[in-house]
Amino acid sequence: MKGVILATNPAARLVDITHEIPGQDIADAAFTLLAAYREFSPGTIHLSVVDPGVGSPRRPILICSRDYFFVGPDNGIFSYIMEREKDVRVFALTNREYFREPLSNTFHGRDIFAPVAAALSTGVSPRNLGNEIDDPVQLESLKPTSLKNGDVAGRVIHIDRFGNCVTSFTPGDLHREQIGKGLSLKLKGKAIKQFRNFYSEQDTKGDDLFAIWGSAGFLEVAACNGSAADRVKAKIGDRVVISSQQSAISSQ
């Protein structure tokens, strides 16, 4: 992919965000991109390839937000971006003129996404690359849902290399004053009642699992000197529930 881009645009600046997404894990790639994309300068082209459907009728797409381009398969990999960004336009990449030939059925990263990203970097207009569409594939929303008993349900959206379980809860989903007080988080049947401000903060309650605000802006479940994911056998997609006597949803 890098060779293809540089052959078209030798001045392209290539930055690797990660090559460690677990195989075929579209949701994990969607989170990773969400956590990183806004640190880059406006005009950056984000190229993401976790593509189990390569060669099938799934569409190759381009998404244009106010500041960025996103190129990759239409399988939900960009849906967290679309959930956050306003005024997004989505294009199905149909103009084979910008594809590598021969076009394989097994590596569109090299044959479609990289050459299209290179074309964008040289100033080719999205309109020349394909047709605008309005039905891109979406993963389940990151928004928590309210349960009948007043609890609020979210899910694990990422597990980092330390085993910290990133949940879909953001500060807007919680009363600020709840954090560290009435907060009770449940993951895999285990209640997490402790909140920490930083990972190595003193454990004062004799419990080894705690909640913490992670760097991507989501609430995490972490463990003292170990992997929270291993401890509760958590995986991406697992449900996380916030219980509270008072309403747990922010009134903002």
Place this chain on the structure above:
Amino acid sequence: MKGVILATNPAARLVDITHEIPGQDIADAAFTLLAAYREFSPGTIHLSVVDPGVGSPRRPILICSRDYFFVGPDNGIFSYIMEREKDVRVFALTNREYFREPLSNTFHGRDIFAPVAAALSTGVSPRNLGNEIDDPVQLESLKPTSLKNGDVAGRVIHIDRFGNCVTSFTPGDLHREQIGKGLSLKLKGKAIKQFRNFYSEQDTKGDDLFAIWGSAGFLEVAACNGSAADRVKAKIGDRVVISSQQSAISSQ
């Protein structure tokens, strides 16, 4: 290695292809290079270091093809390139003037290959780096061999991160019309009779292993939602046999 190159040529463009070759696996490195090198612009210097014989009398070499340079140990790592490229010239790197000092016995990537690659990138001629040779080390050829019973034997040349087993068979080794019809591939005693056009294509035969043309141009053995390598306990070098009533070798 990157520091050494940039200290000599601050304008050098560095591109990482991979750092995930299994330890000491020369054949896997040879395949990986074969799969990637032609995507890069003419003039690219390919630097490859899988070098279990570092410090021994094995030679450091430079290979010049029409479009590319290849720098690394003379252990077969470039032999698939040499099998494919025409008019290749090979040089033993003997001019210590271009080596890093002190020269270690344990890391020629840093002490010989990186500084030589940097020298090439600044325009130093191959003739100044050493003497032309005609006996570089070669791995077993990628060409399949015909067996007495009419079968054709190849081998596993790479196992990717998904467990797909890349074989040494190319389209030229098979009748096009055989693929998906009379094709019967045997790997580790297991017959693979199904062919797919893309990984997620519907399984219509109730069998979980299938053959597919991979992105590097070789036939792969893959598994539905799993690792083919794990399923048949395959490793690099394992024999793969194509059986057929008709001749399995293309008449082209």
Place this chain on the structure above:
Amino acid sequence: MKGVILATNPAARLVDITHEIPGQDIADAAFTLLAAYREFSPGTIHLSVVDPGVGSPRRPILICSRDYFFVGPDNGIFSYIMEREKDVRVFALTNREYFREPLSNTFHGRDIFAPVAAALSTGVSPRNLGNEIDDPVQLESLKPTSLKNGDVAGRVIHIDRFGNCVTSFTPGDLHREQIGKGLSLKLKGKAIKQFRNFYSEQDTKGDDLFAIWGSAGFLEVAACNGSAADRVKAKIGDRVVISSQQSAISSQ
């Protein structure tokens, strides 16, 4: 982190040394940096983030040696550098003007170290980034210690991907003539009596563990076709002892 740096200084040259330090292993990061930093051109800014204390009162620091800058947490990660370099100045990074906002408690790589490195790369003076300090955190010294019985004790400071155990012994710690002769190295109760000049050198003594000078200038314990670390169950920090009838410490 890369996005943050490039947003401040689009001309910055980014070079990845490694992303494979075991989680929270400060000593391993300290070794890796020590092994690589001097290959880079003067003026290079080395940014290192293994930071289990992120968000705690541990200080963010900048170290200025004659040729290089080092940015990261004050947890000992730079202490091997400080042990080797002369005339080092250390600054606590206190000027929030150069931090990313909002400042998290969980990712100072992105919020402090990357923006400070970017600022340095654009010419901001260390004096503007914080106050000079004289008490940076230091790991245990790399210098071997003499034992009462005349033996000399060092430790394992790194285990590479092949399982080679890098010790803290350098050529200055040994009589040159001892190597390959009277050398007896003990690691985890196992005596290593063989010395090799290169990894694949012929084993003539029927023993599968051997000592060898590694590329970073330290004595290593390695194994024939296998992992020395696995064979003796070594880990970073394990004691290594050199025994000798004669004094084992160089008189230089």
